[in-house]
Amino acid sequence: MTFTQSHVLNPSLSHPKYRPDIDGLRAIAVLSVVAFHAFPNGLKGGFIGVDIFFVISGYLISTIVFQNLEKGTFSFSEFYIRRIKRIFPALILVLAASFTFGWFALFADEYKQLGKHIAAGAGFVSNLVLWNEAGYFDSSAETKPLLHLWSLGIEEQFYIVWPLLLWLAWRKNFNLFTVTVIVAIASFYLNVRGVLNDSVATFYSPQTRFWELQCGSLLAWMALYRKHAFASARHKLDGWLVAVVYREGQPVDGRTLANVLSFLGIALLIYGFSVIDKDSDFPGKWAILPMLGAVLIISAGPNAWVNRKLLSNRLAVWVGLISFPLYLWHWPLLSFAHIIQTDEPSANIRIAAVLLTVVLAWLTYALVEKPIRLGKHSGAKTLTLLLLMLGIGNVGYQLYLKNGLEFRDADALSKTQMFADVNGTVLFNTPEDWVDDRCRAELGASYNYLICRFTSATPKTLVVGDSHAAQFVYDSISHGADDLALVAVNGCLPFIDLVTINPTEQYEEKSTRCKVIMPIVLKLLRDFPSIQRIAFATRGAMYIEGSGYGNTETKNVYRIINGPDDVLVENYHKFIDGYLDSINPILKLGKEVVFIEDVPEIGVKAKNCVDERPFHISSKDRPECSVSRTSFDKRNANYRKAVDSIVNSTQHQVKVFSAYQYLCNDISCGGMHEDMSYFYDDDHLSMRGSHFIFGKFAEWLDR
Template sequence: MTASGWRDDIQALRGWAVLFVVLFHTGLGIAPSGFVGVDIFFVVSGYLITGNVVRERNAGTLRIGRFYQRRIRRLWPAAFVTLLATTLAAALLLTPTAQARFWQQLVGALTFSTNVALWRQINYFHDSAALEPLLHFWSLAVEEQYYLLLPVTLLLVPHRWWPAMVAAVTLASLAAFLWLYPWSPGAAFYLLPTRAWELGIGSLVACMPVRGRVQRLAYRTAPGLAAIVLTVPFMALPTAAAYWLTLPACAATAGLLAAARPIGPRGAVAGWLGDRSYAIYLVHWPPIAFAHAIWLGNSPPAWVAILLCTAGIGVGAVLHGLVERPCLRLPLSRWWWAALIAGSAIIAVTGALAPRLTGNAIARVDLQPVTGLPGAACDGSRTTFDPACRTGPAPRLLLWGDSFSQHLVPGLQATTDVAFAQASKGGCPPLPGLAPVDMQASVAVARGCIAFGDSVLSWLAHTPSVEVVMLSGSYLRYTWPGVRVLRRDGSLKPPNADQLAAAQRDMVARVRRMGKRVVLVAAPPQSAFDVGQCQERRVHHLLLAGAPTDCAITPANRLAGSDWLAALMARFARDGTPVVQLAPGLCRSDGICPTAWAGRPLWVEGKHLTRTGSIVVARRLGLGAHAWELAR
């Protein structure tokens, strides 16, 4: 740092980081790995906060209360304005279903725990995450939790042990991340214990200032390190692989911090963005999320995305000039605590009352997902099938698959008296020996899918009462960008139709050798937009784009890959697996599928059926009897 404590290179780093994040969030593919901008922020924040604490501790001026007050003065005013404006906009633009999730996130933002709320709600890399206006507050929560613990920890630990302690915590956090990520990507992504290593890298540089030869080396390699930081976000890798770009980005950022080499003049664009990076980060995302909600889960048109990106930077600059900077100049006092409590109360009350004042809480639409048979045995969390998940003591039918088998349960119960068992595990299409790997399912999760399938086959071999095996799964998942297929032998390869067809033939042959018949129920027509939100927005007269006004699924707005899926189902049928198509019970002869019946949505989102949808299509097709007769 300079004598004044200012470093232009750090401001430039902040500027590049926020630009990467904004470009990534536009959805235009300009910076496909731009999410690493947040990781750059983490390293920089750890460095700056630790540096401040170390200097004050060494000077004997560190006061915990004053430290927290400065953090509040720095972070809260702009966050208050953002949260209040977002809460009001959510009341006007979101459906009651979306507002219920928003309220949990808002409480998280007020209690520095948005990351925990989001961890319980949604995978950051799932398409539906783009609908959450406070999604970006997860990273602020991680930083705030780190800020709460850091000064107390450094006060309690003797000064000479600081570098060793920070290094140990950083390595432990990184080890925890590497261990947990394969088992629970969501927890590893969102929670402080597994993200602290990024802040810890910055803290380590601050606790162990480089000198002499090491500093000269860092200074000389700074251009190369800058090239890594500036290039990584633009690498067009599959999402599952791209996340590991975090490691080189964090390491390069640490090197730049150690080098302390100016990246450009103070008035450069990156420096200008860096000065305003916090405010820009706060305000850029909510409008994009609202646009995703209006376009029913899809990215808005390019011109809208560009407009929102530009507006986010502009509004962030205004927020910085009118709120953030003036509040930094105000003297510290007890009034900050009063302002914090009053401001939080205002936002909480606004969040609770605004939907009622706008009328959006009336006529709630039931969009609860179908989770299959009730009971702990049926929750799908185990890697082995629990035979207690059944409707009778001697089941004659087995319903086997992923969530697409679960949503058939109400329809099956409405159209057959045959006792059946349910073997459903989310994210695990019924192809024994194969399992998908992507950002929503790690290799460890895929191994669990394979183990679950093996346990189902083992149970079938020892259950003579079962006569028919009904299969249903999300085979379209194998077309998702970046997905790979884990085989039982441990190999990991891109998917192809030949591979899936071979696995299907082998499994059906094995089941038939047990003396049982097989039938497959295809997925319902799947749309490129969120059908449930479309119907709910219609009911509440909210802005709606990206779908027909009646929310119908048409050949033009079906999900990409629908033709591939139809060809795969036809191939399964040619290979000897009878296939029941749900489309005739949901769609007209012209291929248009109405998505509501008697005012009730038939789809939860764009893929899964509601309870009403399951029962309606099953009764129209006579699903229970039809599938039983077709099975062979």
């Protein structure tokens, strides 16, 4: 029967019988996610609640599609109308509320990012957008109020692909069970294989997550078409369990088996909450725990003791009924609190956010969801919801294009002057401006990732390194210092054979970028005899310790490696060896080598220390933009030890300029001086900071 015929004959989709225990299972899923986000150290594996949702969604949606294909009543239009009326109302409300609150609470760069995520959420592609940004467990994730919509993106992509695939398989007379098994196995294989190679992609990709929804689909098929399969074996197993559990008099009627299945399912979930954490290779094989737990609980049926007494009680069912708006509201509230506080909010603020979440979820369910889902005028409601979703998506996209509406800051000009940011300088220009005409003529090639600048045809000092080399001198370059040249590649150490890489980067591409630095340096030394001094400047502590610092950065693991198959990573000694291999040929040329020990990392966005947010929660909203001297020394201990080793290995031919000492005292290392910011972000100097530090460097050279 064709789609058109089935729609005409019977436009009404049949739905599975309501089971209150499934709403109770939803309650467990949503409460675990909320608990993890509010108190991550309390329920470390709470995020697997999303995987429980996946199984439930796969079970219910597949039951609808299987049943109606069998009856000839399946209608794409009615199927998607129901999905729109179920999902759009609460989502539109949360997106609009996030946009409105962001207007009052966010800086322009934060508001721009929110706009992108509003557009992605409205288009149900949040998982794909977030995939290209950072991992779910990175610290930067806490400053993304719509991060949680990644799971909704995967579910919506499943709702689009899976019914269509089943309908096509049905028309071609394929076995739907076979199709479901094949898709589930393929997805699980990609998941297990992918989590070891690219954990971020595996977490967010639909193709590596569909198997969890497919397990719900398999359960739906078994419940519909093989309900009495293996009846003899089930009866014997139930009889054996009765004999093991009870002394006598208990009938062999399947209840004991159902109870064991539900107890086992709950036990698997509890175990998963306890042993899985953000450091696990997740989803991978670990995702089997929540998937299997949910499958066992659903398969046990509504009459199993756990399902009947625990999951079907009134409180659990009530939480399950509001679970969708509860999920949508909880993370924006917690994330906005984190952004405004510039750090993890206090326990009291997080508790208040959770309580407010429950109130908003109930109001959304009672006043928005139910009236729209039920009642008349279904077509008008659906069209209105579609237009509203398109509208909010377009608003988010325009917000992104217009750079977060910078005009919202009434005193933006004075704040920018006080902040003294580096827009328009060599590091923060567009990449087309990173290489000047003299470099192009000298190198004879285009390097999209290279920063190469001259201030004179006869420079005396060549500064070499990564973005910290560029930020060290960009004030001097911008003002045309007489004797300066710069060669740098962001995120690269100036090594000959070693490459610095994090899990989001491909070795071949990063190797091509990083390994051009030293050949260019040696060529410039040959072609410009005026260069007598080479100053190396990089963010050393990050490369040695293997991660960023503070609450603003992605906590990727940085490795210094010889090749793509190098697994014996020990950054400290490779840092030393890499620098010695680069420095020794320069010393043999009779050039002076200076090593610049890096400025402090302040660990927070410098803008938070200068700009006054229009919305406050507490007096903690504006950070100090400093770190204790103890924390700084601990962070940099191995780095400074490595610098000493480099100096000793070159018989003290390398001179060290300790840039950090001009921003540190015995108590702290700070980024604010006389109410002015010396930093642009959490680790790069502002224009004023660059001017200050390079001035100290010039004085040091004169001495």
